[in-house]
Amino acid sequence: MAKLNVNGAVREFDAEGDTPLLWVLREQLGLTGTKYGCGIAACGSCTVHLDGVPTRSCVRPVSTVGPEEKIVTIEGLSRDGSHPLQKAWVALDVPQCGYCQSGMLMAAAALLKAKPNPTDADIDDAMSNICRCGTYNRVRAGIKAAVQGSTRSAGLAIQHADGSVT
Structure with missing residues (x-):
């Protein structure tokens, strides 16, 4: 099992290293607010923050994200829509x-x-x-x-x- 720090919590997942971060977020962690649009980092529907930097998660292999890096998805922007x-x-x-x-x-x-x-x-x-x-x-x-x-x-x-x- 590998780990990611997502929305302030360390989460475990089981996926191949070349799996896009997007699919781990959606399929393994159930965070479906981040969307798949094009699969080539062109549209931006899959944008998440990785250590505060907007990142297209559809082309980012999960193996390139360490557990010390902080991922924020739309679900983590605010829990109650108050942003x-x-x-x-x-x-x-x-x-x-x-x-x-x-x-x-x-x-x-x-x-x-x-x-x-x-x-x-x-x-x-x-x-x-x-x-x-x-x-x-x-x-x-x-x-x-x-x-x-x-x-x-x-x-x-x-x-x-x-x-x-x-």
Whole structure:
């Protein structure tokens, strides 16, 4: 049995060393929030953090990740959806189909950790994930809203059923 440090816990798994990290996370550890999209590290649906760095897990052999390295998946971003990006994503209805969004959120979280107040160019450079639905403008707005702590700061006001506006 080999070990990985995932979302703050050491987890055991049994897989061949050339197995992609993505499949260990999904199939062995049951963390299905990280998605398979292309298998060639192009789309970003499989993005996780490896020691804080956004990493495409579909092409990363599990044998290259040691138990001392810290992996964070979408499930570890926050346990209750309280991360500012998750709140902004919900408030602004960022996802359309949602398939790419766990990877988008992980890439955006890494961006904000590295650059807490990113420019549009910073966002464009960091967000290399592919969204087949084309929600890129909403992703940018969500990142800006998370930075400012408000959907209004992203140039979008959301009127809720109770009449309140954020």
